[in-house]
Amino acid sequence: MILFIGKRLGSAILVMFAISVMVFLIFFATPGVDPAARIAGRGASPEVLAQVQKTFGFDQPLPVRYGLMMDHLFIKQDLTSYVNVGEKVVPQIVQATPVTLSLVLGAAVIWIVLGLGGGLLATRFRGTFVDPLIMIVGIAAVSMPAYWVGEVVNLITQDKLHSTVFSWVPSLGYAPISDPVQWAAHLVFPWLTLALLYGGIYARVLRAELVTAMSEDYVRTGRAKGLSERRILWRHALRGSLSPVVSLFGLDFGSLVGGSALLTEVVFGLPGIGKLTWDSLQNLDLPVIMACVLYSAFFVVAANAVVDLLYAVIDPRVRHA
């Protein structure tokens, strides 16, 4: 098991290195494009261009340039945006990260509870009206786009019913976790909005897995052993059915933290990574874009590594693979 963990983490680091090289090449070694002009931004003066040439070492060979870039990003952390002159890149990301993490982590807790609960309930009450009801609610949740749900939620909580039921809801935006009550009050509706979509998907996936598992031979063995249906469902069927849910979670969590929560962030005015990426794309702010891409790749890779480790915990057959 320890060997497995070591191998998996080692390969994650390798993948991250490869991604950083690829991102670097795409941004700075694409033929026919002058990266210095790109970094300097539209209509930059010759002095700025010269400065860019020097800081990024464009007169030096490619590997040295890669090293310089990583030095600016990770060690000196002084990579500077030339579009918003003087704005350091790394602090922007450091500032946006807790916003996105708060949003996604909170939503993840809710959607896992909703998804697992929905899937288990639907399986337990298969053959009754409960099962199709949960599945219909699930598909409805999946079908509603987050930005639309978000706007409707805002309309109700910020406007229509703000004077009565939802008077406690603060105005849009983010409050740091140092004040937990305000933090949660700001985030509760973004959480629910984001969790609705994923909870629906997870409930459906888990139900499908559980229904398959409940017709497995080992479930019949469980019944022949005299185990209760509840124990068979929770201890035997659920364990094996979790693997696909966990891998789905890894992908979703990684990409959401990496910026895919953009729509929710924009609708609820949360200055997170998605919003930052979006803004930098609008301005063609190359250093920020690159940093965002690397950051998001980091989370996707890390989430997948964690998923693989969880897989090994859930299913002993994986450990020896």
Place this chain on the structure above:
Amino acid sequence: MPEPQIEETSAALLEVDDLRVSFRTRQGAVGAVNGLSFSVGKGEVLGVVGESGSGKSMAMYSMMGLLADPNVTVTGSARFRGQELIGMPPKRLNRLRGNDIAMIFQDPMTALTPVYTVGWQIVEQIRTHTDLSREDAWARAVELLDEVGIPDPQRRARSYPHEFSGGMRQRVMIAMSLACNPALLIADEPTTALDVTTQRQILELIRKLQARYGSSVILITHDMGVISEIADRVIVMYAGRAIEEGDRSEVVRRPRHPYTWGLLGAIPRPERRKLPLATIPGLPPKPTVTTVGCAFAPRCPFVMDKCRTILPPLEASGADIDHLDACLLPGGAEREAIRKEVL
């Protein structure tokens, strides 16, 4: 656990009477078991033999409440120590299953939950039915694994099912089924998924443990060879009915139903190796087709006109009154003469 005292009067451990299992399908109700009656005595090994689809496994699953499908209807009676199993509420059934009646299944590859160690699964079985502590149950599990011939049981109890071979996994299943000293062990084709040498070891193991624990065994198989090795009494099933029943030596030496002749003829024998292997022509009837008369009639080389209209009752037709068969051919010595032509 205190044993209930009420049922010890009856000689038979399990009495099945007119058991019927039918499935609701688009084509209407389909009978998988069509009126099966038999009994199992204490310490007896009953072999149930028949082709795939003859309803032998279905009959056992229906008694054990393992057919959870809402489209299945089970009627008739199956009394275990006098308690009616058919329609028993799940809570009461769960006190019997795994405790008084244990089962092992055909495919040991899939019958164990892949994500738990075999020791864990045996402990689960023990602790479901007894008040043993975790440590005591674990010790008992190791003891059981040792008893079924798993080498190094202390260590192997911590292994997962995928780390065992097929035969070893079936041994684990047997160990688990014996965990609570069941009065009745139902073995559903326990050797079918195993290779020949392993088959023999597993049969010997079942036989040995049966003698040691004094359990009754219902052994389901499609292999006449398996039956002739370990059964005390044999039921031959065809199309959801028993068509022959009797002591093992009677059924194997003096079979009375043409279908049994076919089954026995299909066992390869060294002295007949130059001859082509005998088979029963045709296929078992589709359960969707309801037959009037004998279900074996379309495949029977001795078929008569009345076979297609009269359903032959299961009754003694020869000297041994415990040897029953469901065939309209003339009884007694005449039947023996017909048999000698083919077998």
